[in-house]
Amino acid sequence: xxxxxxxxxxxxxxxxxxxxxxxxxxxxxxxxxxxxxxxxxxxxxxxxxxxxxxxxxxxxxxxxxxxxxxxxxxxxxxxxxxxxxxxxxxxxxxxxxxxxxxxxxxxxxxxxxxxxxxxxxxxxxxxxxxxxxxxxxxxxxxxxxxxxxxxxxxxxxxxxxxxxxxxxxxxxxxxxxxxxxxxxxxxxxxxxxxxxxxxxxxxxxxxxxxxxxxxxxxxxxxxxxxxxxxxxxxxxxxxxxxxxxxxxxxxxxxxxxxxxxxxxxxxxxxxxxxxxxxxxxxxxxxxxxx
Amino acid sequence: xxxxxxxxxxxxxxxxxxxxxxxxxxxxxxxxxxxxxxxxxxxxxxxxxxxxxxxxxxxxxxxxxxxxxxxxxxxxxxxxxxxxxxxxxxxxxxxxxxxxxxxxxxxxxxxxxxxxxxxxxxxxxxxxxxxxxxxxxxxxxxxxxxxxxxxxxxxxxxxxxxxxxxxxxxxxxxxxxxxxxxxxxxxxxxxxxxxxxxxxxxxxxxxxxxxxxxxxxxxxxxxxxxxxxxxxxxxxxxxxxxxxxxxxxxxxxxxxxxxxxxxxxxxxxxxxxxxxxxxxxxxxxxxxx
Numbered sequence: 001x002x003x004x005x006x007x008x009x010x011x012x013x014x015x016x017x018x019x020x021x022x023x024x025x026x027x028x029x030x031x032x033x034x035x036x037x038x039x040x041x042x043x044x045x046x047x048x049x050x051x052x053x054x055x056x057x058x059x060x061x062x063x064x065x066x067x068x069x070x071x072x073x074x075x076x077x078x079x080x081x082x083x084x085x086x087x088x089x090x091x092x093x094x095x096x097x098x099x100x101x102x103x104x105x106x107x108x109x110x111x112x113x114x115x116x117x118x119x120x121x122x123x124x125x126x127x128x129x130x131x132x133x134x135x136x137x138x139x140x141x142x143x144x145x146x147x148x149x150x151x152x153x154x155x156x157x158x159x160x161x162x163x164x165x166x167x168x169x170x171x172x173x174x175x176x177x178x179x180x181x182x183x184x185x186x187x188x189x190x191x192x193x194x195x196x197x198x199x200x201x202x203x204x205x206x207x208x209x210x211x212x213x214x215x216x217x218x219x220x221x222x223x224x225x226x227x228x229x230x231x232x233x234x235x236x237x238x239x240x241x242x243x244x245x246x247x248x249x250x251x252x253x254x255x256x257x258x259x260x261x262x263x264x265x266x267x268x269x270x271x272x273x274x275x276x277x278x279x280x281x282x283x284x285x286x287x288x289x290x
Numbered sequence: 291x292x293x294x295x296x297x298x299x300x301x302x303x304x305x306x307x308x309x310x311x312x313x314x315x316x317x318x319x320x321x322x323x324x325x326x327x328x329x330x331x332x333x334x335x336x337x338x339x340x341x342x343x344x345x346x347x348x349x350x351x352x353x354x355x356x357x358x359x360x361x362x363x364x365x366x367x368x369x370x371x372x373x374x375x376x377x378x379x380x381x382x383x384x385x386x387x388x389x390x391x392x393x394x395x396x397x398x399x400x401x402x403x404x405x406x407x408x409x410x411x412x413x414x415x416x417x418x419x420x421x422x423x424x425x426x427x428x429x430x431x432x433x434x435x436x437x438x439x440x441x442x443x444x445x446x447x448x449x450x451x452x453x454x455x456x457x458x459x460x461x462x463x464x465x466x467x468x469x470x471x472x473x474x475x476x477x478x479x480x481x482x483x484x485x486x487x488x489x490x491x492x493x494x495x496x497x498x499x500x501x502x503x504x505x506x507x508x509x510x511x512x513x514x515x516x517x518x519x520x521x522x523x524x525x526x527x528x529x530x531x532x533x534x535x536x537x538x539x540x541x542x543x544x545x546x547x548x549x550x551x552x553x554x555x556x557x558x559x560x561x562x563x564x565x566x567x568x569x570x571x572x573x574x575x576x577x578x579x
Contacts, residue, residue: 010328011300011462016487037463038299038494040487058368079389081439095469098435100389101368139498142466145432173300173462174327177432197548198305198330205328205429212430226539227546251542256515259486 007171008192009202014222015192019170020044023129024264025281029166032155033134034182041170047125055120058099065089067111074103145177192220195230217243223251247280291573292456294475298491300462303511304481308459309334310552314562320454324471325461326425337414337422345440346405347388356400363392408437464498476573481509485516505576512537533565
């Protein structure tokens with residue numbers, strides 16, 4: 001079984017549109033949306049939910065105002081500034097609470113409860129391109145790295161159950177916890193970038209993250225014709241670092257038009273860019289099996 | 291007064307809007323990049339770095355000669371950063387959230403404080419007069435919130451001391467970092483694009499940020515592309531659309547050269563001057579309400 005994760009140092013580079021096209025082109029795969037903070041792949045793949053589960057992760061502290069004597073020890077010990085004074089008693093600000101349990105352990109009145117935290121939902125669905133696992137984290141919740149790991153594990157189980165050969169993931173943006181979790185156990189990271197200062201900057205950062213985790217990298221430059229100079233800089237970077245430059249895709253409104261129709265770029269009538277995306281997928285498949 | 295520029299989704303033009311607002315602002319201003327995972331504002335404002343803080347968190351450092359292996363620390367730690375196995379104690383500093391619980395609970399005083407580097411905060415000055423703060427997470431570091439806390443506390447202290455307005459480039463999305471980035475602000479600007487992805491993430495951001503009760507303004511980027519749903523939603527929710535940046539290839543090319551949109555032509559320059567005025571008016575009205 002192989003696993004490909006499509007990532008982008010920077011948001012909005014076309015990662016999800018490209019993943020949807022790959023989902024259309026790939027055979028025998030489980031599709032996985034690891035962007036649990038702002039998932040978008042479902043907008044194109046229209047999944048029918050088969051299984052829906054709560055994502056419980058960590059705990060949250062809750063102060064019982066009846067028992068709180070207002071000593072303030074919790075607030076002075078909390079390193080996250082998550083405890084506010086509320087008249088004579090104290091109150092936890094849930095968005096700032098990291099669930100470290102320090103306040104619970106040290107409260108002299110044992111006034112702080114520590115129930116499990118419901119952080120979001122995760123789903124197993126069927127789409128026109130095959131089975132899909134995805135999730136939605138509630139706003140302001142963290143631990144998305146853990147949810148990403150959970151989705152990847154589910155995708156693997158599903159692939160094994162059904163004898164599917166590929167796990168195709170739409171990765172999380174950025175370079176923090178969710179991306180680090182996205183990259184674990186992956187055979188290949190496809191980094192989508194744009195020929196802009198931010199695109200190049202973020203590509204460098206995310207690619208060095210891949211190097212750090214010894215993940216192979218293939219680069220797709222989207223909208224390459226906007227700035228030929230930056231595109232050649234990206235080409236040089238790939239050469240220097242040994243990344244495969246899998247495709248140079250032009251700036252083309254066909255991508256947005258497909259999105260508005262809720263289709264993958266390669267579905268329906270083939271545009272010029274669809275042909276190039278097909279070629280990119282062949283390059284990536286060859287790389288996966290080399 | 292603090293204005294945060296946020297977006298449910300990455301790549302909608304948040305940094306473009308922040309950089310353009312920064313150069314069009316009519317009062318003393320500080321520009322802060324809180325997108326510590328992917329800071330990009332400096333690529334456009336190009337500040338000269340004057341000073342760098344290395345930001346760390348406290349992680350446990352165990353004095354094994356004092357440790358009695360009572361396991362109290364490991365039982366308290368919620369992040370699996372300390373483990374006791376028989377007569378051995380191990381720490382995993384990369385897992386540590388720096389809560390300090392282990393240090394406080396150890397009855398033998400065997401746990402001292404080591405440090406882990408989270409990243410840096412750079413102070414700089416752009417264009418001779420615009421102070422900038424940039425947080426930059428170390429590659430491989432998973433925890434952005436404590437680095438952001440450091441940048442936010444410097445931002446509050448330094449802007450108050452020098453009576454500066456603050457413009458924040460917030461991280462994308464609606465997870466914990468984005469929520470904490472906008473928590474300080476007087477006005478939130480949501481940048482979106484009128485596409486299905488843009489609209490979907492915009493709605494999430496609206497749901498996430500509106501409980502703060504702060505005024506929210508909308509800037510639509512790449513107007514003319516996609517569909518009308520974001521406009522209908524703004525009308526229904528009474529959200530003011532303060533500016534529309536047209537979808538034009540020459541704008542995308544200008545951006546790709548690292549140039550600031552407000553300085554591309556006169557019309558775009560005026561658009562951002564007016565946007566700044568409207569935002570200050572919204573902040574003032576909210577304060578007087």
